[in-house]
Amino acid sequence: MNILIIGSGGREHALAWKLAQSPKADKLYAVPGNPGMAEVATCVPDVSITDNDALVAFSKSHDVDLVVVGPEVPLTGGVVDAMTEAGIKAFGPTKLAAEVEGSKSFSKHVMEKYGIPTAAYAVFTDADKARAYVEEQGAPIVIKADGLAAGKGVIVAETKEQALEAVDAILKDEAFGVAGSSVVIEEFMEGEEASLLAFTDGETVRPMISAQDHKRAYDGDKGPNTGGMGTYAPAPVMTKDLVDEVTERILRTMVKALKAEGRTYKGCLYAGLMITKEGPKVVEFNARFGDPETQVVIPLLRGDLVEIMLACAEGTLDKVDFSWEKGAAVCVVLASGGYPGAYKKGVPIDGIKKAESLGTLIFHAGTAEKDGKLVTAGGRVLGVVAKGMDIRSAVDRAYKGVEAISFEGEFHRKDIAHRALERL
Numbered sequence: 001m002n003i004l005i006i007g008s009g010g011r012e013h014a015l016a017w018k019l020a021q022s023p024k025a026d027k028l029y030a031v032p033g034n035p036g037m038a039e040v041a042t043c044v045p046d047v048s049i050t051d052n053d054a055l056v057a058f059s060k061s062h063d064v065d066l067v068v069v070g071p072e073v074p075l076t077g078g079v080v081d082a083m084t085e086a087g088i089k090a091f092g093p094t095k096l097a098a099e100v101e102g103s104k105s106f107s108k109h110v111m112e113k114y115g116i117p118t119a120a121y122a123v124f125t126d127a128d129k130a131r132a133y134v135e136e137q138g139a140p141i142v143i144k145a146d147g148l149a150a151g152k153g154v155i156v157a158e159t160k161e162q163a164l165e166a167v168d169a170i171l172k173d174e175a176f177g178v179a180g181s182s183v184v185i186e187e188f189m190e191g192e193e194a195s196l197l198a199f200t201d202g203e204t205v206r207p208m209i210s211a212q213d214h215k216r217a218y219d220g221d222k223g224p225n226t227g228g229m230g231t232y233a234p235a236p237v238m239t240k241d242l243v244d245e246v247t248e249r250i251l252r253t254m255v256k257a258l259k260a261e262g263r264t265y266k267g268c269l270y271a272g273l274m275i276t277k278e279g280p281k282v283v284e285f286n287a288r289f290g291d292p293e294t295q296v297v298i299p300l301l302r303g304d305l306v307e308i309m310l311a312c313a314e315g316t317l318d319k320v321d322f323s324w325e326k327g328a329a330v331c332v333v334l335a336s337g338g339y340p341g342a343y344k345k346g347v348p349i350d351g352i353k354k355a356e357s358l359g360t361l362i363f364h365a366g367t368a369e370k371d372g373k374l375v376t377a378g379g380r381v382l383g384v385v386a387k388g389m390d391i392r393s394a395v396d397r398a399y400k401g402v403e404a405i406s407f408e409g410e411f412h413r414k415d416i417a418h419r420a421l422e423r424l
Contacts, residue, residue, distance in 0.1 A: 001306065002027045002063050005041065006049050006079065007070025008034045010333075010365035010383040011291035014298045015068060015305070016041050017363070022306035029062060031055065035374055036364030049074050052082040059088050066091065066310060069267075072148055075287050076102035080267075091309040092267040093287050097258055100265070101287040104184045105146050111282060114257040116250055118282040119186040119274075127171040130183055134163045140188040145170050147179030151227050152340075156188070191276040192419065193283065194235045195293050196243065198251045198271075199308055201317040202264040205255050207247045209300050209324045210238035211293040212419065217340060219415045226340045227380055230416035232330045232391060233296040236423050237275050246271060246280050254285065266312050295363050295383045296329035330394040331385045332402050332416050333365070337409025339379035344409060347376040351405040360401030361385040376407055391420045 001024050005016050013036045019025050020040035033043030047054050050073060059067060067083050069075050069092035078095035092098075099106045105123040110116070119142070124130035134141060143166035145153030153176050157163035163185075170180035193215075197208040212235035217223035238246075250271050258265045270286035270293075289297075298305070303322025311317045336343035345368075352362050352374070363385060366378015384401040388394030395417050402412060 001025060001065040002029070003306065004029045004031065004055075004059055004062075004064045004067045005033070005037070005070065006031050006055065006067065006074055008032050008037075009070065009291055010363040010380065011289050011294040012070040013037050013363040013365070014295045015070065015289065017361070018298045018301065018305045019068065022304045024304065024306040029058075029064065031058070034364045035367050035369050036362065050077055052077065052079050055079060056082050056086045056088070059083065060086065064088060066306065066313070068092070068309060070288065072098070072101050072286065072288055076148060089310065089313040091313055093265050094263070097263040097265040098287040099263070100254070100258065100269075100285045102148055103146055104144050104284070105182060107285050108184060110254070110257050110261065114253055116253050116257070116282060117279065119189050121184055121186045123182055123184050125171070125182045127167055130167045130171060130185060131164055133185055134160060134167060137185070137187070139163055142186040142188055143167060143170065144184040144186065145176040145180040146182040146184055147176070149176040149179040151225075152176070153179055154225070189274040189276055189281055189283070191274045192237045194238050194273050194275060195290055196238065196246050196251065196271050196273060197290060197293065197297060198247070198269050199312055199317060200251075200255050200265060200267065200269055201312045201315045202255065202259060202266050203315065204317040205247065205252045205269075206317060207243060207251065208297050209233050210235045210243060211290070211297055212237070213290065213293060214413060214416055217335075219413055224340055226335075228290075228292045228333065229335065229413045230330070230332045231292045231296050232328060232394070232417040232420060233293070233300060234328065236391075236420050242275070242280060246273060250280065250282060292331045292333060292383050295331040295385050299329050299361060299385060299387055300325045300327070325387070327387055327389045328391045328394045329385060329387045330391070330398040330417055331363075331383045332398050332412055333380050334382045334384065334402065334405060334410050334412050335380050336366070336376050336378070337411060343379055345375070345377050346370060347408045349374045349376060349381070349405065349407045352382075355384060355401040355404040358400050358404060359386065359397055362401070362405075381407070381410070391417050392424065395421065
């Protein structure tokens with residue numbers, strides 16, 4: 001089979017790495033791909049991930065049998081619909097189903113309608129009404145741009161002043177463009193965050209292994225929010241009973257709800273959770289694999305990812321066998337100095353081969369090749385991943401890999417998996 005992977009980050013590199021291991025995978029293509037993905041796939045940098053016609057044309061001309069969509073933007077742009085119309089199988093939800101991520105107000109409405117536990121909320125398009133609601137509710141409170149804002153559209157306001165500023169920034173100053181044409185204001189939930197992803201073909205829902213992301217830039221969960229500075233799996237907070245509860249009450253209920261709404265959901269459904277005193281509640285749904293959660297979940301998968309993804313597309317997920325390794329996996333993200341703010345690009349990277357020789361997997365998130373040399377090309381540059389019999393051994397191995405890699409301005413968190421280690 002010929003397979004096309006859409007995307008260029010650490011998530012897509014991890015998926016490409018696993019897909020390449022399948023005996024069903026003959027040829028892999030990546031649009032646009034990255035230097036790490038180039039080791040297992042042919043990168044195609046001259047096709048845009050948002051040009052559905054060009055993606056379909058490429059798929060046809062290269063006899064692509066399966067398209068795997070990584071990022072949310074092509075999904076909400078209808079790339080799966082375009083592929084299906086062209087007779088090409090695709091892993092991922094349709095444009096209508098992907099609204100579960102593309103519109104926070106739509107997602108909250110469905111959760112409310114079908115009894116899926118989540119934070120209390122209100123939706124506004126008028127800044128004055130939104131401000132009045134904030135005054136009434138007080139702080140802490142969460143302000144979210146309704147649409148896709150590249151992970152930057154969520155403000156956890158600790159004071160009323162911060163909340164009012166966020167409302168004005170989104171609705172008056174249009175800080176997030178059309179993504180902020182409406183705002184979702186939610187109650188602040190206390191607890192421990194975790195993620196549970198699932199494969200689904202629209203009927204069958206099969207959960208993956210749980211994970212926990214580290215969103216803040218600095219140790220001790222300090223500093224600005226990022227796309228994710230590291231992650232580990234499984235998350236001890238997600239006991240077997242909790243995984244079963246989330247699978248039934250949240251993941252399966254949402255898949256059934258979307259089908260009832262005429263939006264059959266196929267692909268990977270990601271539930272971002274807060275484990276509160278009242279039980280697990282949804283922070284957000286994503287319409288695709290998480291990044292960097294994928295980098296720890298997929299290495300623990302025992303099974304053929306091509307087979308699983310085809311089954312999701314074809315509606316036969318109940319007939320596929322797969323399981324999860326007993327140990328743990330840890331990912332430490334190496335970032336460019338200044339991230340998530342301004343940062344330099346084109347900085348040479350050293351030590352990847354040495355890190356790999358120490359037993360770590362290196363997934364490229366923001367890299368490029370310049371004059372034959374690997375250089376930085378993003379805020380999150382590399383994900384250093386290690387597996388172990390338990391969290392402690394995986395953490396130790398991951399940080400040995402981290403120490404082997406260097407580039408000017410590099411920084412990383414030194415406390416990835418601290419919540420799991422504190423439980424030991």
